[in-house]
Amino acid sequence: xxxxxxxxxxxxxxxxxxxxxxxxxxxxxxxxxxxxxxxxxxxxxxxxxxxxxxxxxxxxxxxxxxxxxxxxxxxxxxxxxxxxxxxxxxxxxxxxxxxxxxxxxxxxxxxxxxxxxxxxxxxxxxxxxxxxxxxxxxxxxxxxxxxxxxxxxxxxxxxxxxxxxxxxxxxxxxxxxxxxxxxxxxxxxxxxxxxxxxxxxxxxxxxxxxxxxxxx
Numbered sequence: 001x002x003x004x005x006x007x008x009x010x011x012x013x014x015x016x017x018x019x020x021x022x023x024x025x026x027x028x029x030x031x032x033x034x035x036x037x038x039x040x041x042x043x044x045x046x047x048x049x050x051x052x053x054x055x056x057x058x059x060x061x062x063x064x065x066x067x068x069x070x071x072x073x074x075x076x077x078x079x080x081x082x083x084x085x086x087x088x089x090x091x092x093x094x095x096x097x098x099x100x101x102x103x104x105x106x107x108x109x110x111x112x113x114x115x116x117x118x119x120x121x122x123x124x125x126x127x128x129x130x131x132x133x134x135x136x137x138x139x140x141x142x143x144x145x146x147x148x149x150x151x152x153x154x155x156x157x158x159x160x161x162x163x164x165x166x167x168x169x170x171x172x173x174x175x176x177x178x179x180x181x182x183x184x185x186x187x188x189x190x191x192x193x194x195x196x197x198x199x200x201x202x203x204x205x206x207x208x209x210x211x212x213x214x215x216x
Contacts (some may be wrong), residue, residue, distance in 0.1 A: 003206070003209070003210050006125045006127055007073075007127070009121050009122065009124070009125045010073075010074040010077060010078075010121070010122045010125050011077070011081075012118075012121055013078075013118040013119070013120075013121030013122030013125070014077060014078055014081045014082055014085065014118070014122065015085060015118075016114055016115075016117065016118035016121065017078075017082055017114075017115050017118035017130075018081075018082050018085035018086045018088075019085075019089060019095075019111075019114060020111045020112065020113075020114035020115035020118060021035060021082070021086050021111070021115065022086060022089045022090055022095045022111075023095055023107055023108075023110060023111030023114065024107070024108050024111035024112060024172070024176065025090070025095075026095045026096065026097045026098060026107065027098050027104040027105075027107040027108040027111065027172050028097055028098055028104060029098070029101065029104045029105070029108060029170045029171050029172030029175075030168055030169050030170025030171055030172035030174070030175075030176070031162075031167060031168045031169075031172070031173060032108075032111070032112065032155075032172070032176040033154075033155035033156070033158050033159040033162070033173060033176055033177050033180070034053075034056075034132060034158055035049065035162075035167070036158065036159050036162030036163055036167035036168060036169055036173055037056070037158040037159070037161055037162035037165075037167060038052040038053045038056060038162070038167070039052075039162060039166075039167035039168055040162035040163065040164070040165030040166050040167030041055075041056065041162070041165060041167075043165060043166040043167065044165050044166070048087055049086065049087075049090075050082075050083035050084060050085075050086040050087035050090070051083060051087070052083075053082060053086060054079055054080060054083035054084075056131070057078070057079035057082075057083070057130070057131035057132070058079060058131070060132060060134075060135050061075055061079060061131040061134060061135075063135070064131070064134045064135050064138050067138055067142075068138070069129075069134050069135075069137065069138045069141075069200075070128060070201070070202045071128055071134075071203060072126075072127040072128020072200050072201055072202055072203060072206060073127050073128060073201075073203055073206050073207075074122050074127035074128040074129070074130070075127075075128035075129060075130060075134060076128075076203070078122060078128075078129075078131065078133075079130070079131050082130070104172065105172070105175070108172045108175060108176060109175075109179065112176055112179055112180055112183050113183050113187070115180075116180065116183040116184050116187045117187055119133055119184070119187075120187050120188065120191055120193060123137070123193075123195055123198060124191075124193060126198050126199065126200055126201060127200065127201055127206060128200050128201070128202070128203075129195070129200065132154075133195075135154070136150055136151050136154060137195050137196070139154070140195065140196065141196060146185070147184060147185070147188065147195060148181035148182060148184050148185035149181060151180055151181045151184050152177060152178065152180060155176070155177045155180055155181075159173055159177050
C-alpha cells in the first residue's frame with residue numbers, strides 16, 4: 001500500500017508536468033527553457049520534442065548517477081513517460097493555443113507553476129527525482145546554493161544552447177527562466193519541503209521492498 005500511494009504520486013506528478021510543459025508550449029511566446037533546448041535538438045536531429053526529452057533525460061541521469069545521486073524507479077518513469085505524455089497531449093490538441101499576449105503570459109505562468117508543483121510531487125515520493133530535477137538536486141547538494149538559484153542558472157544555460165540550435169525563444173522563455181526559480185522556492189516553502197532531506201530509494205531497494213525480499 002505504501003508503494004501504491006508513492007507510485008500514484010509519481011504518476012500524477014508526471015502527468016501534471018507534461019501538461020504544464022504543453023501549456024507553456026501553447027502559450028506561443030517562447031518555449032520554457034528545457035523545451036527550447038529539446039526543440040533545438042529536435043530541430044537539428046529531426047525528432048519529436050517529446051522523444052528528444054527522453055534522450056536528454058537519459059544523458060542527464062547517466063551523468064547524475066556517475067556523480068553519486070541515486071537512480072530510483074521514479075527517475076526511470078519520469079524519463080520515459082513525460083516525453084510520451086507530452087507527445088500524446090500535443091497530438092491530441094487538447095490545450096488551446098493562446099491568441100492574445102495577456103492570455104499567453106497567464107498561460108505561461110500557470111504552466112510553470114503546474115510543472116513546479118509536479119516536481120514537488122514526484123521528488124517528495126522518495127523514489128528518485130526526474131533526470132533534470134536529480135541534476136538540480138545534485139548541484140544543490142554539492143554547492144549548497146539555494147535550489148531556486150540553481151534551477152534558474154541551469155535553465156538560463158539550456159535556454160541559450162537551445163536558442164542557438166533553433167528552439168523557439170521569446171519573451172515567455174525569458175520570463176520562464178526567471179520565474180521558474182521563484183515558483184520552485186514558493187511551492188517548496190508552501191509545503192515546507194527541502195529536497196535535500198529526502199532520502200531517495202534506488203531501484204534495487206524499492207523492488208526488493210515491494211517483493212518483500214532482502215536488498216541485494
